[in-house]
Amino acid sequence: xxxxxxxxxxxxxxxxxxxxxxxxxxxxxxxxxxxxxxxxxxxxxxxxxxxxxxxxxxxxxxxxxxxxxxxxxxxxxxxxxxxxxxxxxxxxxxxxxxxxxxxxxxxxxxxxxxxxxxxxxxxxxxxxxxxxxxxxxxxxxxxxxxxxxxxxxxxxxxxxxxxxxxxxxxxxxxxxxxxxxxxxxxxxxxxxxxxxxxxxxxxxxxxxxxxxxxxxxxxxxxxxxxxxxxxxxxxxxxxxxxxxxxxxxxxxxxxxxxxxxxxxxxxxxxxxxxxxxxxxxxxxxxxxxxxxxxxxxxxxxxxxxxxxxxxxxxxxxxxxxxxxxxxxxxxxxxxxxxxxxxxxxxxxxxxxxxxxxxxxxxxxxxxxxxxxxxxxxxxxxxxxxxxxxxxxxxxxxxxxxxxxxxxxxxxxxxxxxxxxxxxxxxxxxxxxxxxxxxxxxxxxxxxxxxxxxxxxxxxxxxxxxxx
Numbered sequence: 001x002x003x004x005x006x007x008x009x010x011x012x013x014x015x016x017x018x019x020x021x022x023x024x025x026x027x028x029x030x031x032x033x034x035x036x037x038x039x040x041x042x043x044x045x046x047x048x049x050x051x052x053x054x055x056x057x058x059x060x061x062x063x064x065x066x067x068x069x070x071x072x073x074x075x076x077x078x079x080x081x082x083x084x085x086x087x088x089x090x091x092x093x094x095x096x097x098x099x100x101x102x103x104x105x106x107x108x109x110x111x112x113x114x115x116x117x118x119x120x121x122x123x124x125x126x127x128x129x130x131x132x133x134x135x136x137x138x139x140x141x142x143x144x145x146x147x148x149x150x151x152x153x154x155x156x157x158x159x160x161x162x163x164x165x166x167x168x169x170x171x172x173x174x175x176x177x178x179x180x181x182x183x184x185x186x187x188x189x190x191x192x193x194x195x196x197x198x199x200x201x202x203x204x205x206x207x208x209x210x211x212x213x214x215x216x217x218x219x220x221x222x223x224x225x226x227x228x229x230x231x232x233x234x235x236x237x238x239x240x241x242x243x244x245x246x247x248x249x250x251x252x253x254x255x256x257x258x259x260x261x262x263x264x265x266x267x268x269x270x271x272x273x274x275x276x277x278x279x280x281x282x283x284x285x286x287x288x289x290x291x292x293x294x295x296x297x298x299x300x301x302x303x304x305x306x307x308x309x310x311x312x313x314x315x316x317x318x319x320x321x322x323x324x325x326x327x328x329x330x331x332x333x334x335x336x337x338x339x340x341x342x343x344x345x346x347x348x349x350x351x352x353x354x355x356x357x358x359x360x361x362x363x364x365x366x367x368x369x370x371x372x373x374x375x376x377x378x379x380x381x382x383x384x385x386x387x388x389x390x391x392x393x394x395x396x397x398x399x400x401x402x403x404x405x406x407x408x409x410x411x412x413x414x415x416x417x418x419x420x421x422x423x424x425x426x427x428x429x430x431x432x433x434x435x436x437x438x439x440x441x442x443x444x445x446x447x448x449x450x451x452x453x454x455x456x457x458x459x460x461x462x463x464x465x466x467x
Contacts, residue, residue: 021250023260025178028185030239030264032325035188037115038236039272040319041122042380043279044291046229048217053210053280059226060276062428063233064269069425071240071265073395075258076411080401082253086241087394088337094397097340098458103390104337105454110386110447112330113364115235117371118379119322120159125293126316127158129309134158136292136376150373160369162320166327167365173354177328184321189267191314195299196274198311203302205281214285220439227435231384234432236272238387239325240265249332258411278302292376327368331360343462381443385436386450392429395422 021029046056074086081089087107092100121136128135131154139153170177199205218225240261250256275295279288282298291297295315299308331347335357338348347360371379399419401408414421437444 021178021256023256023263025182026250026256026260027264027267028178028182029325029329030260031268032181032185032188032239032321034237034239034264034268035192035271035318035322037118037122037319037322038232038380039275040295040315041118041125041292041376042232042236043276044288044294044297045377046232047214047285048289049220049225049229050218050222051214051216051285053212053285055222055226056280057273057276059229059233060236060272063230063237064265064272066230066234066425066428067237067240067269068262068265069421070391070395071261072411072414072417073398073422073425074241075261076398076409076414077394077401078257078261079254079411080409082250082257086333087390088333090394090397091390092340094400095393098455098463099393100340101337101343101458101462102451102454103393104333104343105457106386106390106450107330107333108364109367109450110383111333111390112326113367114371114374114379114383114386115238116163116323116326116330116364116368117159117374118376118383119319119326120162120368121155121372121376121379122292123162123316123319123323124155124158126296126312126319128155128293129296129312149375151375152373156372159372162323163327163365163368163372166324167361167368169324170327170331170361171351171354171356171358173356177324181321181324181328184317184324187314188318188321189271191311191318192271192275195295195311195315196271196278199278199282199298199302203278203282205278205302207281209280209282209284212284212286214289217289224435224439227431228439230428231388231432231436231440232380234429235380235384235387237265237268238383238391240268241391254409258413262413327361327365330364331357334360334364341462378443381436381440382446385433385440385444385447388429388432388436389447389451392426392433395425395429398422 043056046059050056050059077090081093088100088104091103124134125136128138132138133153134155136151136153136155139151139155141152143150143152169180220228250260279294279298282301283294288294288297293312296308296312299311299315302308303311334343334347335350337343338345338360347357347363349357349359351358399422402410410418433444436447
């Protein structure tokens with residue numbers, strides 16, 4: 001079992017990360033990391049798979065409860081390990097360095113690079129309202145077919161440029177990036193709240209859409225399909241743990257971290273349900289099926305094409321906020337791993353001028369740009385399954401720490417519902433993995449192959465070099 005101090009920041013190390021983030025900035029990171037790809041790009045797929053407004057809203061409501069259970073569990077982990085790295089830190093202490101490395105490895109590919117790519121692709125699809133060639137469906141060059149295909153076109157180019165821009169910005173200091181993020185997050189919240197209010201008060205929707213069913217595009221039974229749809233929903237909520245990745249840069253993390261996770265998760269849960277109500281109010285499920293830019297479709301039906309263009313542009317800005325948040329958070333995981341000699345040493349390099357892990361940031365940006373070539377639907381499933389594996393292991397570590405560490409700090413909010421709250425998260429996560437393997441074998445194989453590759457890299461490359 002590694003020494004707790006081995007994963008903590010070293011005061012003698014220079015340069016290092018600085019504690020510059022307060023409650024607002026930490027909460028902004030949580031909200032921006034959560035509100036993005038899934039809520040703006042998956043409800044159209046769920047309309048076809050579930051065929052019922054009630055089931056769609058129910059799926060998002062269940063996801064909210066599970067996300068809050070996860071946030072409470074991570075809050076207790078965070079106050080006991082207030083250092084950057086998130087699941088890497090928790091799993092290393094709970095199960096050993098190999099497990100910590102594997103979760104960091106998964107974070108690099110499925111936790112951040114792939115979601116950054118998915119968010120950037122969603123951004124391109126929304127811009128497709130003005131420039132149809134940017135929509136993924138209009139990519140002029142497709143290599144391969146189905147799951148095993150690569151899409152190349154203007155949409156992928158714009159997505160890559162967006163990733164490159166925020167990758168460069170993040171190299172120049174977390175303080176500057178946080179200011180940009182605060183502005184983007186405030187804009188995002190104002191846009192979403194304004195969109196919801198305008199839709200319900202001024203839009204030409206129809207409440208009768210909630211009682212109308214759609215012909216399902218999935219032949220899977222509804223109970224199993226509900227769980228599969230929950231994979232996408234949980235990807236949408238996955239940012240509830242965002243602040244744990246920058247805990248080393250948060251002021252007074254023992255108080256700020258739990259408050260930011262709880263506040264961010266609760267705000268996003270309300271926003272998600274409200275947005276889905278607007279989507280269904282605006283558009284019959286049959287016309288929503290298979291649409292990625294469902295917000296654009298809703299705005300067009302509610303306000304007409306001219307006004308819809310304004311809302312579509314503003315929703316695209318909301319997605320930009322998500323890209324920046326994930327570009328900021330991800331490299332802190334690789335930085336924490338590299339400091340502990342559990343990742344490639346270059347990832348621990350910190351700019352003496354900007355105090356940022358530049359190599360880690362740039363490596364993530366290159367990987368994310370490459371992933372923009374992946375089919376969108378398969379990318380979402382791969383992300384959801386991969387993240388579920390790591391988060392379930394992290395929440396399960398609570399039971400290990402409580403049993404083995406007498407001085408373990410217990411979060412009051414979690415203590416009231418322990419062990420039911422972490423058990424809920426674990427059980428739902430296991431169900432998603434089991435049904436994912438049955439119904440989405442290719443994406444499941446890719447997710448578990450990523451974990452397995454991490455184990456091989458650790459065994460043959462990392463472990464021999466560790467003291």
